[in-house]
Amino acid sequence: MNALLHRYRPLGVVLLLALLLIAPTAGLLNGYWSRTVMLIAILSLLVSGLNVVLGYAGELAMGQVALYAVGAYVAGYLGVELGMTNVLFSLLGATLAAVVVGLITGIPGLRLGGWSLAMVTFFLVTLVPNLVDVFSGFTGGTLGMATAVPTLFGMEIVGDRLYWLIILVVAAWFTVARNLLLSRHGNMFLVLRQSPILASVLGVSVYRLKLLVYVVGAIPAALAGALFSMLDGFIAPDTFTFALALSVLAASVVGGATSVYGAIAGAAVMQLGQQTFTQFQTWQLVIYGAFLLIAGIAFNRGLAGLAQDGLAAVRRRGWLPTPAPATVAAEPAGEVETRLEPLHGVTLRSEGLGKSFGGNRALDDVTIEARPGEVTALIGPNGSGKTTMLNLICGLYKPSAGRLLLGEEEIGGHPTYRIARHGVARTFQTPLIPAHMTTLAFVATGRYVSHRVGILPAILRLPGFRKGYATDDARAMALLRLVGIADVAHQQVDSLALGTRRLVEVARCLASGARVFLFDEVGSGLDESDLEVLERAIGMIREAGGTVILVEHNFPLVLKLSDRIHVLSQGRLLASGTPAQIQNDRRVLAEYTGATDGGDAPDAFDSVADLQAADGPATPKGAK
Numbered sequence: 001m002n003a004l005l006h007r008y009r010p011l012g013v014v015l016l017l018a019l020l021l022i023a024p025t026a027g028l029l030n031g032y033w034s035r036t037v038m039l040i041a042i043l044s045l046l047v048s049g050l051n052v053v054l055g056y057a058g059e060l061a062m063g064q065v066a067l068y069a070v071g072a073y074v075a076g077y078l079g080v081e082l083g084m085t086n087v088l089f090s091l092l093g094a095t096l097a098a099v100v101v102g103l104i105t106g107i108p109g110l111r112l113g114g115w116s117l118a119m120v121t122f123f124l125v126t127l128v129p130n131l132v133d134v135f136s137g138f139t140g141g142t143l144g145m146a147t148a149v150p151t152l153f154g155m156e157i158v159g160d161r162l163y164w165l166i167i168l169v170v171a172a173w174f175t176v177a178r179n180l181l182l183s184r185h186g187n188m189f190l191v192l193r194q195s196p197i198l199a200s201v202l203g204v205s206v207y208r209l210k211l212l213v214y215v216v217g218a219i220p221a222a223l224a225g226a227l228f229s230m231l232d233g234f235i236a237p238d239t240f241t242f243a244l245a246l247s248v249l250a251a252s253v254v255g256g257a258t259s260v261y262g263a264i265a266g267a268a269v270m271q272l273g274q275q276t277f278t279q280f281q282t283w284q285l286v287i288y289g290a291f292l293l294i295a296g297i298a299f300n301r302g303l304a305g306l307a308q309d310g311l312a313a314v315r316r317r318g319w320l321p322t323p324a325p326a327t328v329a330a331e332p333a334g335e336v337e338t339r340l341e342p343l344h345g346v347t348l349r350s351e352g353l354g355k356s357f358g359g360n361r362a363l364d365d366v367t368i369e370a371r372p373g374e375v376t377a378l379i380g381p382n383g384s385g386k387t388t389m390l391n392l393i394c395g396l397y398k399p400s401a402g403r404l405l406l407g408e409e410e411i412g413g414h415p416t417y418r419i420a421r422h423g424v425a426r427t428f429q430t431p432l433i434p435a436h437m438t439t440l441a442f443v444a445t446g447r448y449v450s451h452r453v454g455i456l457p458a459i460l461r462l463p464g465f466r467k468g469y470a471t472d473d474a475r476a477m478a479l480l481r482l483v484g485i486a487d488v489a490h491q492q493v494d495s496l497a498l499g500t501r502r503l504v505e506v507a508r509c510l511a512s513g514a515r516v517f518l519f520d521e522v523g524s525g526l527d528e529s530d531l532e533v534l535e536r537a538i539g540m541i542r543e544a545g546g547t548v549i550l551v552e553h554n555f556p557l558v559l560k561l562s563d564r565i566h567v568l569s570q571g572r573l574l575a576s577g578t579p580a581q582i583q584n585d586r587r588v589l590a591e592y593t594g595a596t597d598g599g600d601a602p603d604a605f606d607s608v609a610d611l612q613a614a615d616g617p618a619t620p621k622g623a624k
């Protein structure tokens with residue numbers, strides 16, 4: 001079974017749901033506790049929406065409370081003004097309104113970037129009383145409005161029926177959230193949270209994905225509003241306060257923002273705290289602040305993290321069986337691919353390429369070509385412009401001058417995600433590795449764009465989703481075997497050592513089915529055996545027809561692997577040639593020894609390789 005599906009067995013959740021559903025008829029809940037459970041359930045919807053946006057996509061959106069108000073007023077309006085009391089209309093109306101408000105606020109908030117979404121949504125919350133006042137004809141203004149009795153096919157939804165409706169809607173949302181977050185989409189949200197740059201080199205439009213996450217997170221908030229209007233039968237603006245927004249944030253942090261069900265725990269703590277302690281209202285802002293501080297500092301994965309650690313400790317002691325690691329349908333264990341499928345590499349050419357940062361010319365008039373089925377190395381001292389070149393090729397920087405051609409197509413200045421979709425994959429000097437993800441799942445993110453599985457099949461767990469995941473996992477596993485690190489497949493990827501992370505990045509690039517591979521100092525930090533694996537992997541990419549551009553300080557590795565070497569010095573092309581030509585080039589030797597021109601190169605070294613041998617570590621002057 002797929003590793004991702006295997007990890008989560010929601011038995012406890014199903015039992016809790018069954019218990020909650022039978023509780024009123026079994027006499028387990030009196031009126032007070034029944035209302036408390038409903039309020040916790042409604043609050044957990046708000047918190048869950050924030051978890052999706054903040055915990056998964058890393059965007060601080062404070063507007064859950066405003067969307068809560070939208071859901072409440074839309075449901076109220078439909079019932080009172082239009083006579084549409086059917087709860088299905090109320091819930092659908094609230095959902096549509098959430099999508100519309102989500103788009104209206106998310107588009108400018110996310111376009112501007114930085115903290116603007118937090119600011120836009122913060123103002124949205126402060127605007128609620130004013131908007132309610134402006135539309136007082138429909139909303140009842142500050143005095144509030146009484147809502148109509150909800151119905152379902154002619155049946156009044158009150159008492160236990162309302163209780164069941166709330167529990168079932170909340171259960172349905174958590175099923176959707178679980179299926180979405182524990183899927184390749186959820187993994188991509190985690191990538192986005194860790195690094196928008198990483199998401200974009202994986203071919204994802206960061207803006208669109210953030211907007212999607214924000215709108216998805218708006219839906220439960222509006223559903224919560226609709227349910228609250230049915231529960232209280234009355235809506236007034238003083239429900240939708242900034243204090244409630246803070247309480248939702250505190251509940252998210254306390255429950256664990258990257259947990260699916262932590263929202264329920266966080267909501268329960270906040271709701272019960274409020275009901276139990278009479279002083280809570282007076283001190284609520286201080287209490288929320290304290291919760292945020294304590295949870296942020298002492299247990300930053302919240303109650304869900306504590307529960308997971310506790311469960312792991314219990315399993316270590318043997319008091320509970322440890323689930324067997326997921327098995328992945330791939331080639332027979334131990335069998336390693338010795339060749340790759342054809343990679344359809346393409347020629348990458350820069351013509352007079354330049355890049356300036358203010359007055360600093362990082363690259364100036366650089367013309368190089370990297371051909372399919374070849375390894376093209378870019379070398380040069382620190383600051384000579386190698387990484388800038390890779391950043392230009394993958395679209396992280398826009399060229400100041402010149403052209404970049406992928407085959408016949410000009411790609412200079414295109415957005416990173418579009419260039420990635422043309423088949424350009426890259427690694428980073430400091431590997432970009434997300435938290436809360438296994439190595440296998442991370443390598444599989446390479447396939448997110450090239451082998452699409454829709455959101456709906458993921459939410460509904462349709463056969464297409466299961467098949468897509470089985471293939472993702474099998475492919476990722478095969479590639480981990482290829483780079484010799486299959487043993488870490490089920491470990492958290494952010495727990496791996498630097499050298500292993502580099503090999504993980506190579507596997508991720510291969511998973512995307514790329515045609516052009518940009519490897520930035522991929523050999524640094526690797527021990528001898530890792531280097532052998534890396535050499536074999538790069539050799540296979542070359543044989544399969546891939547185009548490889550290798551930025552590397554390890555000169556022996558460069559000599560061994562490259563078909564052609566370009567040497568940069570202070571942003572300009574100093575020399576180009578075969579490894580034999582470059583290692584005997586006096587200008588290159590001079591550059592590496594710090595002599596001012598080729599003629600000053602010390603006689604003791606006849607080649608760069610001699611210099612490396614004498615110097616010990618294979619890094620030129622000043623390398624990181």
Ligand SMILES: Nc1ncnc2c1ncn2[C@@H]1O[C@H](COP(=O)(O)OP(=O)(O)OP(=O)(O)O)[C@@H](O)[C@H]1O
Nearest residue numbers: 357360362380381382383384385386387388389624
């Ligand atoms: N985003 C940026 N803003 C300003 N200057 C930059 C930026 N990126 C690179 N530079 C400058 O461009 C020049 C080339 O830097 P680059 O990182 O490309 O060199 P490099 O050859 O990759 O060095 P290293 O081997 O240390 O990685 C340096 O002077 C650097 O300070």
